[in-house]
Amino acid sequence: MKPLPTAYMAWLMMELWCAGCAASRRPSAPDVGAVVVPLLPAAPTVPAWTPQPPSPKLHIHVLDVNQGSATLIVTPSTQHAVLIDAGPRGAGEKAVLPALDNRLWSFRDIELMVVTHYDADHIGGADEVMAQVHVNRLMDHGDHAYWLERKGLEMAQYDAAMQATTIPLDFDETIDGVRFQCLARNNQTRFDEASDEVAPDSGNDNPNSVALLVSWEGFELYIAGDQTGSTEERLVEHVPDVDVFVMNHHGSSSRGSNGAAFLDALGPEVAVASMGQHKGHQHPDSEPIDHLLSLGAAVFITNANPYSAAASGIPEERVLDHEPSDYDGAIVIEVDAAAGEYTVQVGDARVTPRFPVGG
Numbered sequence: 001m002k003p004l005p006t007a008y009m010a011w012l013m014m015e016l017w018c019a020g021c022a023a024s025r026r027p028s029a030p031d032v033g034a035v036v037v038p039l040l041p042a043a044p045t046v047p048a049w050t051p052q053p054p055s056p057k058l059h060i061h062v063l064d065v066n067q068g069s070a071t072l073i074v075t076p077s078t079q080h081a082v083l084i085d086a087g088p089r090g091a092g093e094k095a096v097l098p099a100l101d102n103r104l105w106s107f108r109d110i111e112l113m114v115v116t117h118y119d120a121d122h123i124g125g126a127d128e129v130m131a132q133v134h135v136n137r138l139m140d141h142g143d144h145a146y147w148l149e150r151k152g153l154e155m156a157q158y159d160a161a162m163q164a165t166t167i168p169l170d171f172d173e174t175i176d177g178v179r180f181q182c183l184a185r186n187n188q189t190r191f192d193e194a195s196d197e198v199a200p201d202s203g204n205d206n207p208n209s210v211a212l213l214v215s216w217e218g219f220e221l222y223i224a225g226d227q228t229g230s231t232e233e234r235l236v237e238h239v240p241d242v243d244v245f246v247m248n249h250h251g252s253s254s255r256g257s258n259g260a261a262f263l264d265a266l267g268p269e270v271a272v273a274s275m276g277q278h279k280g281h282q283h284p285d286s287e288p289i290d291h292l293l294s295l296g297a298a299v300f301i302t303n304a305n306p307y308s309a310a311a312s313g314i315p316e317e318r319v320l321d322h323e324p325s326d327y328d329g330a331i332v333i334e335v336d337a338a339a340g341e342y343t344v345q346v347g348d349a350r351v352t353p354r355f356p357v358g359g
């Protein structure tokens, strides 16, 4: 049980105390000359306290899926869920499905699911999710049949759904007040001139990742799977200064991911790397992390990784899972537009850092 707020405790004690003394609390006007003997001392004046309904918040859960990525966005009415990637195989069941069911919501359908690209650490859990909840709209970067075959992915649910549609480059939709804009997909950006069109990368799927800008009431989130320098460089002139950046490619710098100019353009106050303990990948890389720190960003990571010097340098309270082999919930960002701030909750840490919206 959670401790009760102090104000609530004060109110509760008043109620209990007053239940036994209602008569003395509300005496009728005494007759002239009558002697009124108070049974109890006058009740101290306590300011009226009525519970306020919590103000609506945008919820962003960067899930601990170990090496991979899955981010759940729940709109302010808590009526719509948007899932961006589903983590590796196993994470659909162990991380995504549990996140769809908690004390605030219980989803039986996902309004929009975007798979950024076909690497197994992003799409691997999709079938497990789709077997349990209905996905109203499934979108990816296109070339669906080519990549499923190339990657040797057996995705019965994903394949059978067949409603997977290529996200339009100019995709711009608002769900319950939250705006989702596609900035890049299939190695193209929405700002490319027809004359300098770049072909999709048919060998490595990372450059084809879908890049999304999510905004609500002045708050902005950038999330783009394993985006590389190929599209980052073409977006430098176009991306806004965002609040939160879910780092590209798990914080890697390979193939120009998380390039300095791009990080300068995004200028995030908060950066989150979704990664696992992996001897080979050693995510995240020091270069982008150091650059983000030099910009004054607070950097959070989903898992400890002793093979990454950068991960080892992140303060303990900004690391979600210190024994990275299981699934430990999420780094939870909650945007309170009315208060003009958002919080970043790392597991059950008692101290929750706050940041101003639009900072």
Ligand SMILES: [Zn+2]
Residues within 6 Å of the ligand: 068, 069, 119, 121, 122, 225, 226, 249, 250
């Ligand atoms: Zn990845």
Ligand SMILES: [Zn+2]
Residues within 6 Å of the ligand: 117, 119, 205, 206, 226
């Ligand atoms: Zn990838």
